[in-house]
Amino acid sequence: MNFLKKLRFAILLRLRKMPFVIRAFCYYRENTGICLSLMLHLVFFIAITVDFSARPQKKNDVISVPMFTVDLTKVKIAERTNLPPKLVEGKSSGNVTANNPPKVKSLRTSVYSRASANAGSESSASYQAPTGAHLTTGMEKIISNVSSKKSKSTDSLTGLLNSIKNTGNGGSGSASSKPSNAPISPKFKTLLASIDGKADGSGDVPDEIIDNITELANTGIEGGSGGSYMQELTVSEKDMLGIKLRGCWNIDAGVKGINNMLIEVRVYLDTDGKVKDARILDRGRMKKDSAFRSIAESARRAVYICDKKDEESPFRIFPKHYPKQYEDWKTLLLRFNPMNGGIG
Amino acid sequence: MLKLKSKTTLILFIMLSLFINKAKAELSIDITGAQSAPMAVALPDFSSNNENTKKISEKIGSIIQTDLESTGIFRIVDKFAYIQHFKSANDIPTFVDWQSIAVEALIQGEINKNESGKYKLKYRLWDIPASKEMISNELEFDMNGLRRAAHMIADTIYQRITGEDGYFDTRIVYVSETGTTLKRKTRLAIMDQDGENHKYLTNGLDLVLTPRFSPNMQQITYLSYYNNTPRVYLFDIETGKQKVVGNFPGMTFAPRFSPDGKKLIMSMALNGNSEIYEMDLKTNVVTQLTKHPMIDTSPSYSPDGKKITFNSDRGGNQQIYVMNRDGSGVKRISWGVGRYATPVWSPRGDYIAFTKILGGKFYIGVMFPNGKGERIIAEGWMVEAPTWSPNGRILMYFSQEKPKNPSVAPKTKIHAVDITGYNDRILITPSDASHPAWSPLLTKH
Numbered sequence A: 001m002n003f004l005k006k007l008r009f010a011i012l013l014r015l016r017k018m019p020f021v022i023r024a025f026c027y028y029r030e031n032t033g034i035c036l037s038l039m040l041h042l043v044f045f046i047a048i049t050v051d052f053s054a055r056p057q058k059k060n061d062v063i064s065v066p067m068f069t070v071d072l073t074k075v076k077i078a079e080r081t082n083l084p085p086k087l088v089e090g091k092s093s094g095n096v097t098a099n100n101p102p103k104v105k106s107l108r109t110s111v112y113s114r115a116s117a118n119a120g121s122e123s124s125a126s127y128q129a130p131t132g133a134h135l136t137t138g139m140e141k142i143i144s145n146v147s148s149k150k151s152k153s154t155d156s157l158t159g160l161l162n163s164i165k166n167t168g169n170g171g172s173g174s175a176s177s178k179p180s181n182a183p184i185s186p187k188f189k190t191l192l193a194s195i196d197g198k199a200d201g202s203g204d205v206p207d208e209i210i211d212n213i214t215e216l217a218n219t220g221i222e223g224g225s226g227g228s229y230m231q232e233l234t235v236s237e238k239d240m241l242g243i244k245l246r247g248c249w250n251i252d253a254g255v256k257g258i259n260n261m262l263i264e265v266r267v268y269l270d271t272d273g274k275v276k277d278a279r280i281l282d283r284g285r286m287k288k289d290s291a292f293r294s295i296a297e298s299a300r301r302a303v304y305i306c307d308k309k310d311e312e313s314p315f316r317i318f319p320k321h322y323p324k325q326y327e328d329w330k331t332l333l334l335r336f337n338p339m340n341g342g343i344g
Numbered sequence B: 001m002l003k004l005k006s007k008t009t010l011i012l013f014i015m016l017s018l019f020i021n022k023a024k025a026e027l028s029i030d031i032t033g034a035q036s037a038p039m040a041v042a043l044p045d046f047s048s049n050n051e052n053t054k055k056i057s058e059k060i061g062s063i064i065q066t067d068l069e070s071t072g073i074f075r076i077v078d079k080f081a082y083i084q085h086f087k088s089a090n091d092i093p094t095f096v097d098w099q100s101i102a103v104e105a106l107i108q109g110e111i112n113k114n115e116s117g118k119y120k121l122k123y124r125l126w127d128i129p130a131s132k133e134m135i136s137n138e139l140e141f142d143m144n145g146l147r148r149a150a151h152m153i154a155d156t157i158y159q160r161i162t163g164e165d166g167y168f169d170t171r172i173v174y175v176s177e178t179g180t181t182l183k184r185k186t187r188l189a190i191m192d193q194d195g196e197n198h199k200y201l202t203n204g205l206d207l208v209l210t211p212r213f214s215p216n217m218q219q220i221t222y223l224s225y226y227n228n229t230p231r232v233y234l235f236d237i238e239t240g241k242q243k244v245v246g247n248f249p250g251m252t253f254a255p256r257f258s259p260d261g262k263k264l265i266m267s268m269a270l271n272g273n274s275e276i277y278e279m280d281l282k283t284n285v286v287t288q289l290t291k292h293p294m295i296d297t298s299p300s301y302s303p304d305g306k307k308i309t310f311n312s313d314r315g316g317n318q319q320i321y322v323m324n325r326d327g328s329g330v331k332r333i334s335w336g337v338g339r340y341a342t343p344v345w346s347p348r349g350d351y352i353a354f355t356k357i358l359g360g361k362f363y364i365g366v367m368f369p370n371g372k373g374e375r376i377i378a379e380g381w382m383v384e385a386p387t388w389s390p391n392g393r394i395l396m397y398f399s400q401e402k403p404k405n406p407s408v409a410p411k412t413k414i415h416a417v418d419i420t421g422y423n424d425r426i427l428i429t430p431s432d433a434s435h436p437a438w439s440p441l442l443t444k445h
Helices: A002-016 A019-030 A032-049 A085-093 A111-122 A133-149 A154-170 A186-196 A207-219 A235-248 A283-288 A290-307 A314-321 A323-329 B002-023 B051-070 B095-100 B143-162
Strands: A263-269 A275-280 A331-337 B027-032 B039-042 B074-076 B105-113 B119-127 B132-141 B171-178 B185-192 B208-213 B219-224 B231-236 B242-244 B251-257 B263-270 B273-280 B286-288 B296-301 B307-312 B319-324 B339-345 B352-358 B361-367 B375-380 B382-388 B394-400 B412-418 B432-438
Touching (some): A002 A019, A235 A314, A263 A290, A290 A314, A290 A331, A314 A323, B051 B074, B051 B119, B051 B143, B119 B143, B132 B143, B171 B412, B185 B219, B219 B251, B231 B251, B251 B296, B263 B296, B273 B296, B307 B339, B339 B382, B361 B382, B375 B412, B382 B432
Parallel strands (some): B039 B105, B208 B432, B412 B432
Antiparallel strands (some): B119 B132, B171 B432, B208 B219, B231 B242, B251 B263, B263 B273, B296 B307, B382 B394, B394 B412
16 A cells, blocks of 8 residues: 555656646546547547558568569460450451551550450451450569569560560560561460460560550559659669759858758749749748758759750750659659768 | 647648648659859949949949959859840849850849939849849948948848858958068058058057957957057057056956957966956956966857857867856867867857967868867968958968068968868958958948
8 A cells, every 4th residue: 555655656746747647637537528539530540541451571571573484385375365345346347457457445454455456456357355364364463563562664564575575476485586487376376466466476566555555654553552653763863863953053162050951942844844933942941041041042043053954954854754744743842952962 | 629629620630731741742852962163143234324323333343243252152254245234223134145144143233323412322133043033222322432332232142142141341450560570560450351441550669469359340459568568458449549458467468359349358477377357348347267277368259158268278288178158167179189279259159260280380270169070271381360250251360471581571461261261362461461350240330
C-alpha cells in the first residue's frame, strides 16, 4: 500500500511537469463522446492510409529476377484462342487486304493482342482467332511484374519483344538477319503472327506496335502498380538538368547564412518546354529574410536565364523525349542548394 | 466547443493535405552549387530634359558605376551594347532586347531640375530575366549633395540585390604617414569610402594610432602620444576639439566604442600588466573587466553588446578569447598554430576578424565566434588592423612592404577585400596610410 502511494505520488510529481496531460485527461472526462468520435475518425483514417499488408523487407524477401528468354519451340499451342472477338474484325468484313488493314482500336490489355489483330488482317481474314493466348497472358503477367517493380523501361520492353521476335524468327532465337528456309508449321505461323504481326514471322516490328509499347511503358502499364514514368526520369537526365541549371545560377557567395539556404522554385512549363512562370515557394521567409530573398531571386533568374538558351535550355528535354507526358512535367519543383555542391 | 471544432478541422485539414500530397507527387530536381561571377548590370544614362542635367546625370552614373564595380559583385555592361534608349523613367524596358545582351539587372532613371533649383531624380531597378521591377525610388538633392545622392542610389541597389545594407555612403578615418623612418609624421585623416573629400584632422606633431568611429559618427576615439604619454583621446568631428578620456594612472590604448556609443572599452597598462576596462562616457565611471597576471588587450564588442572578444597571452601565447560583457565566462576560441591578435567582431555578428602571425608572415583571417571555420583572407610580409564595413561584408586592413633600406620608411597601404577573399583592392590615398576604420552608414544617422 505504501508502495502504491509512493508510486502515485511519483506519477503526480511527473505529471506536474506536463500540465497538458492533465488538461487532456480532464477534457476527455468532460467530453467523452466527442473524444471517442475523434479517436474513431483517427483510427479510420489511419486504417485507410496505412498499408498494413506491407511488411518490412527482409533479406530473404529480395528476389533477383533473372533474364528470361522464351523458347517458342517448346510452347504448346492450343487450337483455339480466347482473344477478344473485337480484334478479329477482319473476319466480319471478309475482304481485308494487306493494303487495306482493318482499323484497330488501341487496347491496353496487351501489346501482343494488338499485334495479333494486325496479323489477322494480313495473314488470314477468315482465320478463326489465332492461338497463343496463354502466352499472351503470361507476357501480361511478366510486364505487369516489370511495371510493378518500376525497374524496366521502354528499352527493356522493346528488347523483350525483339528477343521474342528473334526466337521466332530462326526457331532458335539467334538468326534474325538470316531468314530460315525451313518450312514453318501453320500453327507456329499463327503464334508468330500473334506476337510479331507477320504471318511468316520474318518481318520487323511495325512502328505502330513500338509506339504502342512506348506509350504503354511511358504512361504506366495497366494492371501494374502504375505511376508515371516521369517519376523515373533517369539519374543522368536529372543530373543533366541540375548541371545546366547550376550553370545558369549566379549567386553572391558572401551572403550571410548562405550555408542554411534551400530555395524551392516551382516552374510552370508550356508544351514546348518553355517557362511560363517561375515562383519562389517560401514567401514567408522571402519577406522576413532579405539575404534569403536575394538568393531566392537569383535562383528564379537562373530558371529564366536557362530558358532563354532555346535549344540549350534544360527544359527542352521534356518535349523532345517525353512529348506525351506533358501532364507529368508541366510543373517542376526545383530545389536550389547553393553550398552543397560548391561554388564555381 | 469552438476550440474543439477548430481542432477537429485542423486534424481533418492535415489528413486531407496528406492525401493531396500523395496524389500530386511532382517531378523535382535538385540543383546543388552555383556560379559566383559578377552580375551583369546595365546602367544607361539617366534621361534628362536639358544639357546641364545631362552632365549631372553622367556624373551620377559614373559614381554609381564605380561604387557597384568596386564590390566585385557587379559588372556594368558596356553602353555600346545597349539596344534600347530611354526617354523617361516611365518607359517600360523591352526585356527581350536586354535579355539578348545577357543583362541581369537594369538601372533606369530620369533627372530633372526643379523650379527651386534642386534636382529631382527618379530611378527604377529591373530584374531582366524575370521581367520584374525590383524597386522604384525618387530623391531630391542640390549640387553639394550630388555625390551622396549617387552613393545612396548605389546603396539602395546593392541592398535590393544582395539583401544586405550598402556601404557606399560611408567614410574612412585612417592614419596618414609621411617622412623617413626616424622622422615619421602621423596625422589622422578622413575621406569618403571611395577616396573623395579627403581631409586631415590632426597636425601631425604627435604620433597617433588606432582611430575608431563612434556609432553616431560624431566622434573619433584614438590613441595619441601627446606629451610622449600614450593615452586615449576623443575627437569631435564637427567642432574639431579633442579631449583625453579619463584620468588613468597608466597608459591607455586600443579604444573602441560600444555598439550604443555610450561606453568606451580600452586597455590600460599598469606596472607591466595590461587589463581591459570599460568606461561610461556620461558618468566617467570605469569598470575593470579582466584581472589576470598576463596581458589582455584589443577588446571589441559583439554587435548586440553582450559579449567582448579580446586577445590575451594567458594561455602561453597570444590567442583570441571571448567573454561576457561583465568580464565573466572567459573562453578561448582560437586554437590554430601561430599567434592571433586584434580580434574585431563583425557588425553582422557572424565572424570575428583577426590578424595571425605565423612563420614570419602576417595574415588577415576570419573565424566564427565559436572559433570554428577559420579562413585566411589576405597575407603579406606585414598585414594588420582589420576593420569591418558597416554591413560586415568587406574587410579593410593595411599592409606594409618589407623595408629595403633602414633609412627609408616602408610603404604602407590600405586594402579592402571581400570576406569571400576575392576582390582585394588598394585605396588611393595622398600619402602612406595605415590603421583604417570604417564609419557606420551615414544615411542611417
